[in-house]
Amino acid sequence: MCGIVGYIGKQKASPILINGLMRLEYRGYDSAGISTIEPEGLVVMKDKGRVKNLYDLDGINDLKGTIGIAHTRWATHGKPSKENAHPHQDNSKLFSVVHNGIIENYNELRKFLTDKGYKFYSDTDTEVVPNLIHYYFSKDDEKDIKMRLLKAIKATCADLKGSFALEIICKDLPDNMIVVRKDSPLVIGKGDGENYISSDIPAILSFTRNFYLLNDLEYVFLSRDSAEFYDKDLNKIDKQIQSIEWDASSSEKNGYEDFMLKEIYEQPTAIRETIGAKFNENSKCEFDELNFSKEYLSSVNKIYIVACGTAMHAGLAGKNVFEKLCRIPTEVDVASEFRYRDPLIDDKTLCIFVSQSGETADTIAALKLSKERGAKTISISNVIGSSITREADYSMYTHAGPEIAVASTKAHTSQIVLLIMIAIYFAEVLGKDSKELLELKKELLELPKQIEQCLTLADTVKEFAHKIYQEKDVFFIGRGVDEVVAKEASLKLKEISYIHSESYPAGELKHGAIALIEKGITVVGIMTDPTLVEKTVSNLQEVITRGAKTLIVTNQKIDKSMFDVVVEVPETNPFLSPVLSVIPLQLLAYYISKEKGLDVDKPRNLAKSVTVE
Ligand code: M6R
Numbered sequence: 001m002c003g004i005v006g007y008i009g010k011q012k013a014s015p016i017l018i019n020g021l022m023r024l025e026y027r028g029y030d031s032a033g034i035s036t037i038e039p040e041g042l043v044v045m046k047d048k049g050r051v052k053n054l055y056d057l058d059g060i061n062d063l064k065g066t067i068g069i070a071h072t073r074w075a076t077h078g079k080p081s082k083e084n085a086h087p088h089q090d091n092s093k094l095f096s097v098v099h100n101g102i103i104e105n106y107n108e109l110r111k112f113l114t115d116k117g118y119k120f121y122s123d124t125d126t127e128v129v130p131n132l133i134h135y136y137f138s139k140d141d142e143k144d145i146k147m148r149l150l151k152a153i154k155a156t157c158a159d160l161k162g163s164f165a166l167e168i169i170c171k172d173l174p175d176n177m178i179v180v181r182k183d184s185p186l187v188i189g190k191g192d193g194e195n196y197i198s199s200d201i202p203a204i205l206s207f208t209r210n211f212y213l214l215n216d217l218e219y220v221f222l223s224r225d226s227a228e229f230y231d232k233d234l235n236k237i238d239k240q241i242q243s244i245e246w247d248a249s250s251s252e253k254n255g256y257e258d259f260m261l262k263e264i265y266e267q268p269t270a271i272r273e274t275i276g277a278k279f280n281e282n283s284k285c286e287f288d289e290l291n292f293s294k295e296y297l298s299s300v301n302k303i304y305i306v307a308c309g310t311a312m313h314a315g316l317a318g319k320n321v322f323e324k325l326c327r328i329p330t331e332v333d334v335a336s337e338f339r340y341r342d343p344l345i346d347d348k349t350l351c352i353f354v355s356q357s358g359e360t361a362d363t364i365a366a367l368k369l370s371k372e373r374g375a376k377t378i379s380i381s382n383v384i385g386s387s388i389t390r391e392a393d394y395s396m397y398t399h400a401g402p403e404i405a406v407a408s409t410k411a412h413t414s415q416i417v418l419l420i421m422i423a424i425y426f427a428e429v430l431g432k433d434s435k436e437l438l439e440l441k442k443e444l445l446e447l448p449k450q451i452e453q454c455l456t457l458a459d460t461v462k463e464f465a466h467k468i469y470q471e472k473d474v475f476f477i478g479r480g481v482d483e484v485v486a487k488e489a490s491l492k493l494k495e496i497s498y499i500h501s502e503s504y505p506a507g508e509l510k511h512g513a514i515a516l517i518e519k520g521i522t523v524v525g526i527m528t529d530p531t532l533v534e535k536t537v538s539n540l541q542e543v544i545t546r547g548a549k550t551l552i553v554t555n556q557k558i559d560k561s562m563f564d565v566v567v568e569v570p571e572t573n574p575f576l577s578p579v580l581s582v583i584p585l586q587l588l589a590y591y592i593s594k595e596k597g598l599d600v601d602k603p604r605n606l607a608k609s610v611t612v613e
Contacts (some may be wrong), residue, residue, distance in 0.1 A: 002027070002029065002071060002072060002073050002074050002086075002099075002100040002101075002199070002611075003021065003024030003027045003029065003071065003072040003100070003198075003199050003200060003203065004069075004070070004071055004098055004100050004165055004167060004186065004197065004198060004199040005017050005020030005021055005024065005069075005070040005071075005196075005197065005198050005199075005203055005204070006068065006069045006070065006098075006167045006177060006179065006195075006196070006197030006198070007020075007066075007067065007068055007194070007195075007196055007197070008066070008067045008176070008177050008194065008195050008197075008222050008223070008224055009066055009067075009191065009193060009194025009195065009224050010066055010193055010194060010224065011066060011194070012063070012064060012065070012066060013034075013036050013063070013065050013066050013067055013068035014034060014036055014060060014063040014065070014068060016068075016196075016207075017034045017036075017068050017069070017070035018034065018051060018054055018055070018070070020070060020196075020198060020203045020204060021034075021051045021054075021070050021071075021072050021203075022051050022052070023200075023202055023203040023204075023251065024072055024198075024199070024200055024203050025050075025051060025072070025602065026259065026404045026405065026406060026601055026602055026608055027072065027074070027200070027607050027608045027609065028074055028406065028602060028605075028606055028607035028608065029051075029072035029073055029074050030048065030049070030073060030074060030075050030080035031046065031047060031048045031049065031072070031073045031075075031080050031081070031082065031084065031085035032046065032047065032049075032050070032051045032053070032054055032070070032071065032072045032073070032085065033045060033046025033047065033054070033070065033071055033073075033085045033086050033087055033098075034046070034054065034068055034069065034070040034071075034087070035068060035069050035070075035087040035089075035096035035098075035169060036063050036065030036067065036068035037065045037066075037067045037068065037169055037171070037174050038063060038064060038065045039064075041093065041171045042089065042093060042094075042095075042096045042169060042171050043059075043063060043065070044087050044089060044096055045057045045059070045060050045063075046082060046085040046086065046087065047082050047085065048080050048081055048082050048085065051072065066224075067169060067174070067175070067176075067177055068169070069087055069096060069097075069098045069167040069168075069169055069177065069197075070087075070098065071085075071086035071087060071098035071099075071100075073085050073086055074607055076102055076125070076612060077102075077106070077123055077124050077125045077126075078122060078123025078124050079123070083121060083122045083123075084122045084123055084124050086098040086099065086124075086126060088122065088124065088126050088127045088129070088130055089130050090118075090130035090131045090133065090134035091118055091119055091131060091134065092134060093171070094134055094137070094170060094171050094172065095130040095133050095134060095137075095168055095169070095170050095171075096130070096168070096169050097126065097129050097130040097133070097166060097167065097168050098126075098166070098167045099125075099126040099129055099164055099165070099166050100163075100164070100165040100184045100185075100186075100199055100611065101162060101163035101164040101165060101182075101183065101184035101611065101612070102125060102162045102163055102612050103125040103126065103128060103129070103160050103161070103162045103164065104125075104161045104162035105159075105160070105161040105162070106124075106125035106128050109128040109132060109159060109160075110127075110128050113128060113131050113132065113135065116135060118131045118134075118135070125162075129156060129160070129164075129166065130168075132155075132156040132159060133149075133152050133153055133156050133168065134152075135152075136151070136152035136155040136156060137149060137152035140152065145172055145173060146173065146176070146221065147234075149168075149170055149173060149178060150178065150219055150221065150230065150234055151234070153166075153168060153178055153180060153219065154219065154232075154234055157180060157182065157217065160182075162183075163182060163183035163184045163361070163611065163612075164180075164181065164182055164183075164184055165179075165180075165181040165182075165184035165185060165186040165199055166179060166180050166181070167179050167197060175223060175224065176221060176222060176223055177197070177222045178219060178220065178221055178222070179197055179214075179219075179220045179222065180214075180217065180218065180219045180220070181214050181216065181217075181218075182216045182217055183216065183361070183364065183387065184199070184359075184611055185199050185200070185359050185386065185387060185609075185611070186198070186199055186214055187199075187200075187201055187204075187211045187212065187213055187214070187385065188211065188212040188214070188220060188222070188227055189201075189204040189207060189208040189210065189211050190208055190210045190211070190212065190227070190241060191207055191208050193224055193225045194224055194225075195222050195224070195227055196208060197222075201244060201246065201383065201384075201402070202246070202251035202402045202404065205244070205246060205247070205250075205251055205402075206251075209243055209244050209245075209246070209247070210241045210242070210243055210244075211241065211242050211243075211244055211385070212227060212229070212239050212240075212241060212242070213242060213384075213385035213390075215390065216232075217231075217232040218230065218231060218232070218237070218239075219231075219234065227239075242384065242385065244384055245399075246401055246402055250401045250402050251402045251404060257594075258405065258590075258594075258600045258601050259404040259405040259601045260405035260407050260409060260496070260590055260600045260601055261590060261600075263403055263404070263405055263409045263410045264409045264410070264455070264583070264586050264587060264590065265455060266400070266401065266410050267409065267410045267413050267414075267448075267451045267455075267583065268448035268449070268451045268452050268455075269401075269448070270398070270399065270400035270401065270410040270411075270413065270414045271413060271414060271417050271447050271448050271451065271579070272448045273399035273400070273401075274398050274399045274400065274414040274417050274418055274421075275417065275421070275444060275445065275447075276399065278421060279421070279424075279441055280441075280445070281438065281441050281442045281445060282438075284425075284428045285421055285424045285425040285428055285441070286425070287396065287421075287422075287425060289394050289395065289396050290378075290394055290396075290422075290425065292425075292426070292429055293429070294429050294430060294431065297326070297328075297426055297429050297430050298430065299348055300328055300348055300349070300350045301328075301329070301346075301348040301349060302328070302329050302330070302331065302344075302348075302349050302350070303322050303328050303329070303330040303331070303349075303350045303351070303352065304330075304331050304332075304333055304338070304343065304345070304349065304350075304351045304352070304370070304375075305318055305319060305322075305330065305331070305332045305333070305351075305352045305353075305354060305419070306332075306333045306334075306335050306338050306351060306352070306353050306354070306363060306366045306367070306370075307332075307334075307335060307353065307354035307355060307360075307363055308334060308335050308336065308355070308360050308362055308363055308610070309408070309491065310356075310407075310408040310411075310412045310488060310491060310492075311354040311355050311356060311360075311363075311408070311411075311412070311415060312332065312333075312334055312335075312354070313412065313484055313487050313488040313491070314354055314412050314413075314415035314416045314419060315332040315352070315354050315415075315419070316332050316484040316487070317416045317419070317481060317484050317485075317578040317579075318330075318332075318352075318415075318416060318419030318420060318422075318423065319331070319332050320480075320481060320575065321419065321420050321423040321575045322419075322423045322426070324575075325423050325424065325426070325427040325432060325436075325437070325440075326423060326426045326427050326430055326432065327432075328350075328426070333366075334362075335353075335360065335362035335363040335365070335366040336362040336613070338366045338369075339362065339365050339366045339369050343369075343370075345369075345370055345373040345374065345375045346373065346374055346375070347374035347375065347376075349370070349373075349374075349375040349376075350375060350376050350377075350378070351366075351367070351370040351375045351376070351377050351378070352377075352378045352379075352380065352419070352422070353366065353367045353377065353378070353379045353380065353388050353392065354379075354380045354381075354415050354419070355379070355380070355381050355386075355388050356381065356382045356383070356398075356400075356403055356408055356411035356412075356415070356609075357381070357382070357383055357386060357608065357609035358379065358381030358382070358383045358386020358387055358388040358389055359383075359386055359387050359388075359609045359611050360388075360609060360610050360611070361610065361611050361612055361613050362610075362613060363388060364387050364388055364391060365613070367379065367388055367391050367392060368391060371391070371393075376393050376394075377391070377392045377393045377394070378392055378393070378394045378395070378396060378422070379391070379392035379394070379395045379396065380396050380397075380398060380415055380418055380419070381395065381396075381397060381398070382397065382398045382399075382400050382402075382403060382411050382414070384397065396418060396422070398411060398414035398415055398417075398418050399414070400414040403608075404601065404608075405600065405601045406495070406496075406601060406602060406603055406606050406607070406608050407492055407495055407496050407586075407589070407600070407601075407603070409492075409586045412488065412582070413451075413579045413582065413583075416578055416579050417444065417447065417579060420440075420444065420575060420576065421444070424437055424440060424441065439573070440573055440575065440576075443572050443573045443576055444576065446572070447572070447576060447579055447580070450569075450570040450572060450580055451579070451580065451583060453569075453570050454569050454570070454580050454583035454584060455583065455587075457567045457568075457569075457583075457584045457587070458587050460565065460567055460584075461567065461584050461587045461588050461591060462587070462591045463565075464551055464564075464565050464588065465587075465588055465591030465592045465594075465595055466591070466595055467549075468522050468549070468592070469497070469591075469592045469595035469596055471499060471520075471521075471522055472499065472500060473499070473500045473501065473502075473516065473521060473522075474490075474493060474499055474500075474501040474521075474522045474523075474524065475501065475502055475503070475504065475509070475513070475516075475517070475521065475522070475523045475524070475543075475548075476489045476490045476493075476501065476502070476503040476504070476523075476524045476526070476585075477503070477504050477505070477506040477509055477523060477524070477525055477526070477536070477539060477540075478503075478505070478506055478525065478526035478527065478536065479505060479506045479507065479527075479529060479532040479535060479536050480529045480532055480574075481528070481529060481574060481575070481577060481578055482506075482526040482527060482528055482529060482532070482536070482577070482578075482581065483503065483504075483505045483506070483526075484578055485526045485553075485577075485578050485581045485582050485585065486503035486504070486524070486526055487503045488578075488582055488585070489503070489524065489526070489582065489585035489586075489588070489589070490502060490503035492585065492586055492589040493585075493588065493589040493592065495589075495603055495606060496589050496590070496592075496593040496598065496600055496603045497589060497592040497593045497596060497598065498596075498598070498603075498604070499592065506525070506535065506536045506539040506540075507535065507539060509539055509542070509543070510539070510542060514542065514543070514546070517543045517546045517547070517548050518546060518547055519546075519547030519548075520547060520548075520549065521543075521547070521548050521549070522548065522549045522550075522551065523540065523543045523548040523549070523550050523551075524550070524551045524552075524553070524585070524588075525539075525540045525550060525551075525552045525553070525554075525563075526552075526553045526554070526581050526585075527552065527553070527554040527556055527558065528553075528554060528555045528556065528569070528574065528577040528580075528581055529574050529577075530556060530574075533554070533556045533558065537558060537559075540552070540562075540563070541562070544562060544563075549564050550562075550563045550564050550565075551563070551564065551565045551566075551567070551588070552565070552566040552567070553567050553569060553581045553584055553585065554566065554567075554568060554569070554581075555568065555569050555570060555571040555572070555577065555580070555581070556571075567584045569581050569583070569584065
């Protein structure tokens with residue numbers, strides 16, 4: 001999705017802006033552009049295609065301005081083209097604007113402005129913004145130009161329906177920039193005599209680790225060495241700086257070929273950090289963020305875990321644990337369905353929202369709906385200050401470090417671990433069997449080491465990837481919690497290798513999909529539940545008889561001779577096995593994508609955070 005960078009300081013802005021945009025490339029985009037304040041006025045340079053193309057634009061090296069805004073666009077309204085790329089300007093070129101999000105009523109606003117004589121040069125929803133600002137700015141007789149601009153931007157925001165993060169520069173205020181957001185991320189990084197702005201923290205981590213986090217409809221008037229904050233009615237407000245623990249190198253590849261591979265290998269650390277000091281094997285699980293009483297938890301009639309994609313799969317792995325340890329009915333929902341299906345929610349419902357980025361539009365909307373209906377809400381996110389963390393009653397963090405590759409790996413396993421820890425905390429508050437909980441905690445603490453063991457399977461997996469990378473279809477099957485891993489492995493494979501894949505509960509295959517199994521088709525079987533392993537072996541027998549090639553991921557003693565390749569992961573508590581058995585399958589997707597020569601970190605059509613519905 002679109003990315004935003006901004007700079008206001010003493011250095012030449014353009015290289016900083018382009019460097020920042022490059023760090024946002026992982027989000028997915030189709031065009032890029034910058035606008036700086038030059039002595040002769042505002043200059044806009046933009047083009048279709050890669051950020052690096054900006055370096056080829058005539059005059060880009062002559063830009064001297066020390067204030068500028070920049071954008072990578074992921075087309076929603078209007079095709080990818082130079083005209084539709086941001087920044088956009090008003091007709092008199094007084095303002096340059098970049099925008100993330102969607103203006104839902106742009107047609108109506110465009111008509112309003114066209115009737116007033118404004119002309120439009122792009123197909124975007126964004127172009128109404130600079131023109132509306134111009135409209136309000138030019139009809140106000142306020143003498144103080146700063147207040148006049150703030151008022152014009154406020155009036156513009158009041159007209160906009162939808163989501164937006166905006167950076168605005170004005171020719172008449174050559175030492176300032178104004179930013180505002182609503183339902184779309186934007187942070188301000190504080191430097192020494194300079195301020196950095198971005199939609200994503202990693203883009204500016206190499207410049208600062210001190211950030212101001214903005215709430216919806218807070219306006220920021222930036223100078224080189226100050227940031228003034230205003231609330232939605234333009235009253236001045238104070239804002240605290242927050243330090244982010246991520247360091248700049250955590251968003252570099254550090255010698256790995258791709259971010260995805262690096263992030264797969266970072267999983268032992270991500271899990272260690274997520275467990276942190278929240279418990280040891282003899283102590284109860286404690287969260288500073290949660291203070292639930294036995295009385296409250298006993299009154300909860302249902303838990304919903306709501307998320308999208310891979311985060312939703314983490315929810316599926318967590319569902320079992322809440323039901324079995326806490327005996328609370330738990331449902332997992334895809335956020336885009338949940339919000340429209342009139343879910344049964346009341347003040348005895350507890351809703352948990354899982355999102356790596358914390359910015360997924362559907363997940364945020366589902367959270368808002370749950371709150372409106374009286375539920376208590378918990379968010380699980382990997383990004384400090386992200387939107388869901390600010391909406392939820394309780395916000396919890398995975399400590400996976402920045403995840404840059406579009407395909408989620410370390411965030412996923414960290415989410416499973418955090419969900420399990422929350423379930424343990426609930427069970428302890430509810431006074432459930434402490435022996436079982438103690439055992440589980442002991443095994444949780446073993447996970448980082450066991451993940452390291454799983455990573456040693458890379459060569460075997462790579463060899464198998466080499467054998468099957470040209471295939472058209474792959475099936476993943478498993479039972480119980482292994483089916484959750486099958487779902488996640490299938491998503492990972494299709495998302496980065498473009499191979500069609502499906503996942504099935506192993507016993508369900510013969511109710512239809514087995515018709516697709518023929519000689520040479522690959523079936524991946526996951527078998528870690530000792531009570532179900534024999535059943536899955538029988539289902540695999542059925543596909544082998546029909547000519548399928550098989551890859552097995554297991555921690556059970558099985559007769560290996562009937563399968564093509566068997567990778568063994570360490571044995572653990574069945575609640576935890578999805579964290580281990582998914583690792584070789586993340587590697588499988590990775591190596592297949594590499595064999596096909598694809599861009600692993602930036603798969604086609606996908607974006608890292610899906611900030612539109
Ligand atoms: O940032 P989120 O966790 O809310 O993102 C949700 C999904 O878009 C995300 O998990 C997606 O499915 C991944 N690209 C899968 O690898």
